[in-house]
Amino acid sequence: DTEVTQTPKHLVMGMTNKKSLKCEQHMGHRAMYWYKQKAKKPPELMFVYSYEKLSINESVPSRFSPECPNSSLLNLHLHALQPEDSALYLCASSQLGMNTEAFFGQGTRLTVV
Amino acid sequence: QQQVKQSPQSLIVQKGGIPIINCAYENTAFDYFPWYQQFPGKGPALLIAIRPDVSEKKEGRFTISFNKSAKQFSLHIMDSQPGDSATYFCAASYGFQKLVFGTGTRLLVSP
Numbered sequence: 001d002t003e004v005t006q007t008p009k010h011l012v013m014g015m016t017n018k019k020s021l022k023c024e025q026h027m028g029h030r031a032m033y034w035y036k037q038k039a040k041k042p043p044e045l046m047f048v049y050s051y052e053k054l055s056i057n058e059s060v061p062s063r064f065s066p067e068c069p070n071s072s073l074l075n076l077h078l079h080a081l082q083p084e085d086s087a088l089y090l091c092a093s094s095q096l097g098m099n100t101e102a103f104f105g106q107g108t109r110l111t112v113v
Numbered sequence: 114q115q116q117v118k119q120s121p122q123s124l125i126v127q128k129g130g131i132p133i134i135n136c137a138y139e140n141t142a143f144d145y146f147p148w149y150q151q152f153p154g155k156g157p158a159l160l161i162a163i164r165p166d167v168s169e170k171k172e173g174r175f176t177i178s179f180n181k182s183a184k185q186f187s188l189h190i191m192d193s194q195p196g197d198s199a200t201y202f203c204a205a206s207y208g209f210q211k212l213v214f215g216t217g218t219r220l221l222v223s224p
Binding site: 004045090101 | 144147149156
C-alpha cells in the first residue's frame with residue numbers, strides 16, 4: 001500500500017469556522033508533511049513531522065495548527081482563515097533518511113468564503 | 114539561493130516528440146533532484162530522481178541529464194504520448210526533509 005489518503009477532498013469554510021484536514025498513511029513512514037499549493041504554482045512546504053514531533057515550521061501563521069496524534073495520522077486544524085488561504089493542501093510522507101521518496105496524497109481543495 | 118528555476122512555463126509537442134524541461138539551481142548543498150508529475154486534481158507523483166554524482170539516469174521513456182558544474186538538470190520524455198500531458202515539477206533538496214520545487218511546466222502532447 002503506497003497510498004496517502006486525505007479527507008475531505010473538498011472543503012468550503014467561512015472565515016469564522018473551525019475545521020480540520022486529515023491525512024493517513026500505512027507505509028510505516030516516520031516523516032509526514034503538509035504542503036500548500038496555489039493554482040498554477042508549485043507546492044510550498046508548511047510543516048514537517050519526524051517521529052510524531054514537529055521538526056520544521058516554515059513560518060506558517062498560527063491560524064494553521066498541525067497535529068500528529070500517531071505515526072499514521074496527520075491533522076491540520078484550521079481557524080479564522082482568510083480567503084487568500086484558499087488552496088490545495090497536500091499531505092506527504094516519506095521514510096526518514098537521505099534522499100527518500102515523498103509520497104503525496106491527492107490533496108484537499110479548500111475554499112474560504 | 115533556495116530557488117530552483119524551471120523553464121519553459123508551458124510546452125506543446127506532437128505525439129512522439131521529445132519535450133525537454135530545464136532546471137537550474139544555485140545552492141550547491143542540494144544533493145537530491147527529483148522530478149514530479151502532477152495531473153489536475155491529483156497530488157504530485159515521483160517520476161524519476163538523480164543524485165549529483167550521476168550525469169544521466171533513464172527510467173523507461175524518462176531521462177534526467179545532470180550537469181553539476183553548470184548547476185543544471187533537465188528532463189527528456191522520449192516518444193511522448195497524450196497521456197503524458199500534465200504539469201512537471203523539478204525539485205531539489207538537502208538533508209531529508211526540505212523539498213524545494215521549481216515553478217512547474219505544463220506539458221500538452223497533442224495526438
